[in-house]
Amino acid sequence: MGLPAPPPTTVAEPPAGRKVARAASVVVAAGAGTAVFAALTALLLGLFVLVAGLVERRKRIARLGLLAVVLSQTLWLAMWLTAARCS
Helix, strand or coil, rough: CCCCCCCCCCCCCCCCCHHHHHHHHHHHHHHHHHHHHHHHHHHHHHHHHHHHHHHHCCHHHHHHHHHHHHCCCHHHHHHHHHHHHHH
């Protein structure tokens, strides 16, 4: 009779939580990047419409451009308030 076979060795896999955390961080970063680019685009478009309204002396167009500029800044306000609350 021989010695019993040694137990099989297993390679330790990284915890499943790390994969989920990594995937979540990529998704959050992609969403934040998309939101930033959308806000910048709305800001530039709003400024363009505002200037066009002022040049052509159309108050309605100028007000629409100003509204677009103001609304595009709500993302930055929300980020600032979140950062202030978390720190």
